[in-house]
Amino acid sequence: MRQTWIILAVLGTVVPFYFLVPFFAEPGASVSLFLELLFANSVSRFFAVDLVISSLAFLIWSFVDSRKNSINGWWMVLASNLMVGLSLALPLYFYKRSSSQK
Numbered sequence: 001m002r003q004t005w006i007i008l009a010v011l012g013t014v015v016p017f018y019f020l021v022p023f024f025a026e027p028g029a030s031v032s033l034f035l036e037l038l039f040a041n042s043v044s045r046f047f048a049v050d051l052v053i054s055s056l057a058f059l060i061w062s063f064v065d066s067r068k069n070s071i072n073g074w075w076m077v078l079a080s081n082l083m084v085g086l087s088l089a090l091p092l093y094f095y096k097r098s099s100s101q102k
Contacts, residue, residue, distance in 0.1 A: 005095035012087030055086045
């Protein structure tokens with residue numbers, strides 16, 4: 001199962017960046033334009049807010065769970081969530097969790 005978590009973590013990094021990098025490579029692209037487009041309509045706002053709430057819930061749960069199960073390096077999960085997103089942080093934490101339960 002550990003190999004599955006690593007594969008999902010890699011996919012969770014590569015696939016989102018596949019769509020993000022070309023946006024920022026375009027002339028005139030900026031963080032403010034990104035945020036404007038992210039909240040451009042009710043559908044995109046729904047997904048953005050859903051992801052923020054899901055990420056927050058996951059970070060709280062994983063922090064508590066990492067303390068309870070003595071899982072070291074929780075800061076990597078936090079950093080991966082902030083730098084990439086839940087698509088990396090979630091499988092990374094499950095990998096770390098499964099590694100500590102050998």
